[in-house]
Amino acid sequence: MVDAEQPLPFCAEAFDLALIIHYVSDSIIEAICPLVRPGGFLIYESFGAHGNNWTGLPLSGQTAKRLSGFELLELRERDVRGTTERKVTVKMLAQKFCH
Numbered sequence: 001m002v003d004a005e006q007p008l009p010f011c012a013e014a015f016d017l018a019l020i021i022h023y024v025s026d027s028i029i030e031a032i033c034p035l036v037r038p039g040g041f042l043i044y045e046s047f048g049a050h051g052n053n054w055t056g057l058p059l060s061g062q063t064a065k066r067l068s069g070f071e072l073l074e075l076r077e078r079d080v081r082g083t084t085e086r087k088v089t090v091k092m093l094a095q096k097f098c099h
Contacts, residue, residue: 029066038098049080060086070094
């Protein structure tokens with residue numbers, strides 16, 4: 001088991017696909033980007049806005065800004081209703097640029 005909040009114990013460009021589902025962290029995208037091989041994919045989906053967990057969701061546009069060296073192929077953000085903040089749920093597909 002790996003703690004995603006600690007430095008990840010993988011070599012750079014170790015994976016063809018990184019899949020992050022129902023996990024939201026300020027640093028997870030930046031930690032995963034270097035681990036994907038050129039031409040590889042990143043699939044990311046935040047958790048839904050159920051109960052008070054919406055408070056941990058990113059702001060609109062925040063997740064895509066964290067990508068480094070990737071082409072954003074698909075981004076779906078859904079506003080969390082009933083809040084004054086611009087919190088969103090996120091579904092994202094990105095492909096790492098080839099060298």
